[in-house]
Amino acid sequence: MLSAASLAQIDHELTKYPPEQKQSAVMSALRIAQTELGWLSRDTIEFVAHYLDMPAIAAYEVATFYNMYDLAPVGRNKITLCTNLPCQLQGADQIAAQMQARLGIGFGETTADGRYTLKEGECMGACGHGPLCLHNNHKMHDHLTPESVGKLLDDMK
Amino acid sequence: MSLNTPDTQICLWTLGFDHPASLATYTANGGYEALRNILAEKTPAEDIIAQVKISALRGRGGAGFPTGLKWSFMPRSFPGDKYIVCNTDEGEPGTFKDRDIVRFNPHQLIEGMIIAGYTLGAVAGYNYIHGEIYEEYQSWEAALEEARAAGLLGRNILGSGWDFDLHAHHGYGAYICGEETALLESIEGKKGQPRFKPPFPASYGLYGKPTTINNTETLASIPWILRHGGQAFLELGKPNNGGSKIFSISGHVNKPGNYEIPLGTPFADLLAMAGGVRTGHTLKAVIPGGSSAPVLPAEVMMSLTMDFDAISRAGSMLGSGAVIVMDDSVCMVKALERLSYFYFEESCGQCTPCREGTGWLYRIIHRIEQGQGRPEDIDELLRIGKNIGGNTICALGEAAVGPVASFVKHFRSEFEYHIEHKRCQVGMSPSDKVGG
Amino acid sequence: MPVIEIDGKQIEIAAEATVMDAAHQAGITIPHFCYHKKLSIAASCRMCLVEVEKAPKPLPACATPVTEGMKVQTRSVKAIAAQQGVMEFLLINHPLDCPICDQGGECQLQDTAVGYGASASRYSEPKRVVKEKDLGPLIATDMTRCIHCSRCVRFGQEISGLMELGMAGRGEHTEVMPFLEAQVSHELSGNVIELCPVGALTSKPFRYSARSWELSRRKSVSPHDGLGSNIQVHVKNNRVLRVVPQENEAINECWIADRDRYSYEALNSPDRLTSPMLKQNGQWREANWQEALEHVAARLNQIRQAQGPAAIAGLASPHQTVEELYLFTKVLRGLGTENIDHRLARADTAASDGVRWLGMAVAEINTLDRVLLIGSTIRQEQPLIAQRLRQAVKHGAELNVLHAAGDDLLCRVNARLINKPGDWVNALAQIAKAMQEAGADLGADMGAALAAIVSVSDHARAIATSLMSGSRRALLLGALAQQHPAAEQLHGLAQSIATACGATLGFLSPAANSVGAQLVGSLPGPEGLGAAAMLATPCSAYVLLGAEPALEAYDAAGAAAALHAADFVVALSAFKMATLEHADVLLPIAAFAETAGSFVNMEGRLQRFQGAVKPQGEARPAWKVLRVLGNLLSLGGFDYDTAEAVLGDALPADFSARLNNAAPPLAPSRLNLVPGLERLGETPPYQLDALVRHAPALQASTDAAPPAAWMGSELLTRLCLAEGGLVRVSQGDRDVVLPVRRDDRLATDTVRVAAHPLTAKLGPRLGPVSVEKV
């Protein structure tokens, strides 16, 4: 189900915790699985649960509790825009409007060609650099301006 | 003394260097000296805790709890493993200081955690890193490798015969994991739902073992305190409010960013450092300590100094030192609506008042913002808030109520205007966007 | 012990107690939802908030430890305000559908709302709606009613040992759900119904059949496994509509197994036998009682006179009551035969000296710290004993297992010896040998016999080490060990090991009245035949009480052949059972809940119960039928008016003196390993007795899946078989075709084929078997 490289990464995560606490690696294992497969299907979650000797429902609880896991397929580029108050004060609403107009989708939607998914995010702990967004969960783009947004989107293939 | 320069900087002093995050930069400027001394002299844990107590270092994570006192709660002669945990789950809206410490001075945090581990008798430490800052998670892991390679972590640290290791645990999108016991649950691979206290982490923490949890900035301050002495740290700030503190200023200022200045600095000075209120506007209100802190009107704020005691006397809290500045363009209903949505969205859902109450609060505020409010709604908000506050497992309940109560207290007329006129007093119709 | 004050009352209470415990002790009610005495503390519903002197905020009574001098107010203004606030929050998203809710009238939320809620809610936003979940045939859901107390989830994590339900999502969107729909299959799953304080999880078979206040509640005892769980039978219009647990800390605590809960459905089964039936010229016809019983008496007399009393055999089910079994044996002994037995599923039915029992109180199981479970598929045989063992393990006990399958016991197992049944004597001897090598004294005879053991596996050594440490030890012989062809030898070895390490030796009684049946002498007399012998060579007449040998016997097919060959078979039965085609007369008897009686459970506890409903149709309590039969046979001593009167004769007051697990002195002789494939044929949980076999919801659940031939990968490869294909499983000249399934936890050379109507054509449950591809 997962590539050898992903399994190796999970195995590395496992070294961080006491041997009888394999479940501690579930968050990173789900992240690693999602990074490889794009989203977390039930089968993937079950696989991860088995790999870590934990009940599948317990892994599912984790996958549904944390916002950054995708339990349904998303576009190749998932853009999560922080709209919380500090970012909002610094112009996030305009950036949101602009992204939505340009992509023709609202928050929580994916473009028909599967290229973009737009999500509304909560505080990312970088408020002073807002407005900002997260690309595919792992790359932050800050100081967004009406001018920079177009190019940012176009550069995402 | 000039502010926000190496004179006053405890944690962010590496910023002026070419490679601020590197081990070389850190060691060339006295880094790991405190640790070396401790290991060489086998400094007794009590002596370290005594210095931390003298420093009047108060937790930088939000509650401002005295760190030395917290450390003294850890059981000395516990037979099994103990842990030290660093809280870098910075998710309180407005706060962005810990990310910069991890980015620009990871080794000082590592040193602080090692010293804490030594002092508290821990076998290992975990740094819980906010889900949305993956790059910092990776760079901190790299810094750990660097430290490990230099013999600063792992077996027989610096030839002392003492073993200790540090690991990063990455969050994945849940504000509540900043709450210390939710964070522990999360490290255990569960949903991040806070535990009822007692028992406190010092007796039943990670994997049920005694555990101390501190904020990133708190732990990163430790090497400085031990190098310069607790008294020097205390003297940087003011009594009961030792040291400098990073203030993260966001919102309507010309130069948002982190400013590391002594506790007790007047708010006006901080505002000036941040370039003042957005040009062309006047100051309306400030949330002085992260979104959970009650909002204060401009005139109150301008008379305050930035320290735990002063802000608390004014009816708010210094919290994490996140200062959200709002100018005269802000509709307070709209601003509160966004914050209420946040708490509703981030409630972990386990305890009844928070799970049910945060949604109820948000829906009423949303209605008012949309021009659908009813005259009784404002008192209803306060009544619901009273039923949440103090009745929940963790402080998220109170955090959700604080903004509501304070926004209504200081800006009630705006809410009334919204309800009566079905539009915004600040000039825009309810659906118009605020900010910019 | 600290003294605290609640509502002005002084309470002295254990130091580790909570305010809730103290209130409970003092008879003060504090409203609560998430708190449950058998589960960990969640402190999440916040309903139990109380005011504690000097505490700035109200504190949850369930999670607040008592401290000396603490002053608590449960009904102060502050406490009531907090409780009303919580109640209002709980109700804002709870549907107000009490009039159609099955929980209505017994709903903790409803009751608490009346006592602790404010008048009207001011919530005017839309209410949350939650999608239904399919949890299978036993549990119905109305998830919109869930108040997130998490009791059902904690039950899985902490009691059943299998986390089948979780709380997915976050905040207001949190939902209780299984990982995959219809996945709830644990043998104790139904307990979440009582745990659920609202009507989110209710009984599916019971759904909408009655309002709780229309039901009359009668205490009774479950008629299935040897635990004797206490239950309440809920009746409306002379129909049993549901069964729920009756709390008894010493036996079932507050739980019951699913079969205890749902088997009542069989009472209303279309397969109930509702009138006496006679077979004449191969045709069944209904008859009246007089005619039927006279016919039976005449035929039995005839056979006795023509062939002697030893031509008559009596087989009774150990699920019948003490009174019934007693009169049954009295009739047969009156006829002069000693061919009497209740141990149908056993291969080795030699007479035994003592009445075999658990050897200790059921509740003591939780306190054991070393256990060896011998030949027990424990979760199927004894769902609640398995639960108690799980609690023991949680508190540090080492559980060791000797079996032919390394099944998941849902708790940590210290060491397992997994061998095919034919090698169990050897395996047990290896443990004894390992103990001997470690210095234990196994007695002269046994010690000498152990010289035959040449190799001792690491697992056997690990078990020996475990048994020689700790302080409260027990060896428990399960149903398979009791059914085993070498049961006496297993018993003897277990006895030696127990003596050598100071452990208690116990038998896990497979049926509700296994102990009672032994006590009333439902066993062969000195000259009589045991069940296996009675069925190995046909007798002329069989009298069956609730027994169905063609399904329940150790050699089911052999039993069917014996009945078929008999001249006369009379069956006292509650059901028209397909395999009773061999019978000549069917006499309808009252089933469980339709008659008064008593059972003696595995710990030797006599439990009496009354009938809750009238028997169906013409059915009569078996003790009354036997009374009339005894009189018709002019046997004398059958003039009983009540079941109690029968009991008085059946059991002496000091019957417990006869409980005795001492093995006859016998050195093991079957120590050699036997080559070849062997069958592992357990009784699946919902095949245990006639009642569960006729209960539709149980039969629709996962544990009632049709049997398969389970084998390990290595065996599949050796036989060139693939999972999913079909195989012919043969024992002698009998065979059945079954699908192949893989289970790598099985012992080498083991083919697991359950005892089931679909495999009843096969022979011995633990005998040699061959397998070929079809």
Ligand SMILES: Cc1cc2nc3c(=O)[nH]c(=O)nc-3n(C[C@H](O)[C@H](O)[C@H](O)COP(=O)(O)O)c2cc1C
């Ligand atoms: C809802 C909630 C969120 C919190 N988030 C954070 C956080 O992001 N970072 C942090 O350091 N502390 C946070 N805290 C405070 C922690 O629970 C804890 O008090 C702190 O990490 C202790 O460290 P300190 O004593 O060094 O401040 C939060 C508390 C609550 C109730």
Ligand code: SF4
């Ligand atoms: S107050 Fe909210 S976040 Fe905290 S435990 Fe309760 S439900 Fe969870």
Ligand code: FES
């Ligand atoms: S019963 Fe105490 S919080 Fe639920």
